[in-house]
Amino acid sequence: MQQISGGITAPKGFLAAGVCCGLKTVGNDLAIIYSQEPCVAAAVFTSNRFQAAPVSVSKQHLASASAFHAIVANSGCANCATGEQGIRDAQAMAEITAAFLNIPEDSILVASTGKIGTFLSMDKIKAGIRDALSTLNKEGGLAAAEAILTTDSVPKQVAVKLVIQGKQVIIGGIAKGAGMIAPNMATMLAFLTTDAMLSKELLDKMFRNAVNSSFNSITIDGDTSTNDTATILANGASGVVLNESDLDVFQAGLNHICLELATMIVRDAEGATKLLKIHIKNAPNQDMARTIGLSIANSTLVKCALFGADPNWGRILCAIGNAGIDIDLGDIDVYVGQMQLVKNSCAWEFDHAEAHRILSMNEVELTVDLKQGDHEAVVLGCDITTEYVGFNAHYST
Numbered sequence: 001m002q003q004i005s006g007g008i009t010a011p012k013g014f015l016a017a018g019v020c021c022g023l024k025t026v027g028n029d030l031a032i033i034y035s036q037e038p039c040v041a042a043a044v045f046t047s048n049r050f051q052a053a054p055v056s057v058s059k060q061h062l063a064s065a066s067a068f069h070a071i072v073a074n075s076g077c078a079n080c081a082t083g084e085q086g087i088r089d090a091q092a093m094a095e096i097t098a099a100f101l102n103i104p105e106d107s108i109l110v111a112s113t114g115k116i117g118t119f120l121s122m123d124k125i126k127a128g129i130r131d132a133l134s135t136l137n138k139e140g141g142l143a144a145a146e147a148i149l150t151t152d153s154v155p156k157q158v159a160v161k162l163v164i165q166g167k168q169v170i171i172g173g174i175a176k177g178a179g180m181i182a183p184n185m186a187t188m189l190a191f192l193t194t195d196a197m198l199s200k201e202l203l204d205k206m207f208r209n210a211v212n213s214s215f216n217s218i219t220i221d222g223d224t225s226t227n228d229t230a231t232i233l234a235n236g237a238s239g240v241v242l243n244e245s246d247l248d249v250f251q252a253g254l255n256h257i258c259l260e261l262a263t264m265i266v267r268d269a270e271g272a273t274k275l276l277k278i279h280i281k282n283a284p285n286q287d288m289a290r291t292i293g294l295s296i297a298n299s300t301l302v303k304c305a306l307f308g309a310d311p312n313w314g315r316i317l318c319a320i321g322n323a324g325i326d327i328d329l330g331d332i333d334v335y336v337g338q339m340q341l342v343k344n345s346c347a348w349e350f351d352h353a354e355a356h357r358i359l360s361m362n363e364v365e366l367t368v369d370l371k372q373g374d375h376e377a378v379v380l381g382c383d384i385t386t387e388y389v390g391f392n393a394h395y396s397t
Helices: 053-064 083-101 122-134 141-147 200-212 244-267 286-298 300-307 313-321 352-359 386-393
Strands: 002-004 014-019 030-045 068-075 108-113 156-164 167-176 189-194 229-234 275-283 333-336 339-343 363-369 375-382
Touching: 014 122, 014 141, 030 053, 030 122, 030 141, 030 189, 030 200, 053 083, 053 108, 053 229, 068 083, 068 122, 068 141, 068 189, 068 229, 083 108, 083 122, 108 189, 108 229, 141 156, 141 167, 156 244, 167 244, 189 244, 200 229, 200 244, 244 275, 244 375, 275 286, 286 300, 286 313, 286 363, 286 375, 300 313, 300 375, 313 333, 313 339, 313 363, 333 352, 339 352
Parallel strands: 068 108, 189 229, 275 363
Antiparallel strands: 002 156, 014 030, 030 068, 030 229, 156 167, 167 189, 275 375, 333 339, 333 363
16 A cells, blocks of 8 residues: 555546635535546434435435436535425526536535534535536646635545555545544544545445444543545546455554554644543453543543643543443553553552653543453544634634
8 A cells, every 4th residue: 555645636537626616715515526427425423413415415416316427515514404495596506517517417416514504605506516527637636625614724535556466556635623523423524535446335334334434432521523425436547346365454554544543533632732642452252441531532531631731540430431332341451552540440550750741742641541351442532622712712703
């Protein structure tokens, strides 16, 4: 596996564009990703029951169509809590794009991100779609990545090259997200492309595997958004049809793309100063490990301690106990970096100054050994800062 440049347009046959149509006060705010060749598609959406209009429309298209050509996405307006008008507007995004490209409406997936409760300006959307389609190109991935940003400080894109059956297969992706990030997706959009050829059923299975260990294993503030969408398009342009012996290589590449994008999201968290990598090991099963990791990462008290570089290990044990998992809590070890803080669920002598130094680093590793199995999970989180509180206290004003 080799990481390469190009992001979403690195795979053969994909073009992209990002333009400014005026939905935001500054910067690109409408993106299109396009393949002339038909694609199979897979997607994972928010678990929040209050789902935005574009989520509903994309779900309908995935259920009705067998081939897909494009993704059209906007930032600056979530098109959520907008009733039937919101559904019509999301459908119109697909209709307008389809009319320009002369393709079926349900071959297009739609996504939106931004402030909840406002309507899309469809005149601006139509003009933006027209402009984006006129500028589709092989180098348009970065502009598309910029067009889906909201409170993000940087665009997020990555691509990898795999060698399968002696040929080159590429997977690329872009994402956005910086706040309202919690598992079972996050306030995030993630769009992936690949030039491999595989069935819809296989793509769906492999994509969900990758999402579960990446986008569903990150948290910034514990809030799951209404608009979360992760989508992948596969157009087969490489000429490589995946067979059974190729699946491990392709899954590894897919996992890498998703985890890289997920890590970029957490690194770019609103106001955050530190990335927290939590490794839960020796758990009865992976789901338990992930649940415990997320309980720690979502704890406001743990986040505050991380911000202050305070080795307050009692907050970690408290979060484990609040995870709702039926395990023996009497034999747990906790480490920060290589330094042990807790042994057999009790206090352990450690150098507080050194622990403070470790916790003051930009990236902190926390290991929890449950000693109750052989399964593990890694969860990514961050600290919570006064800047985060200030930003979200005035988000709509």
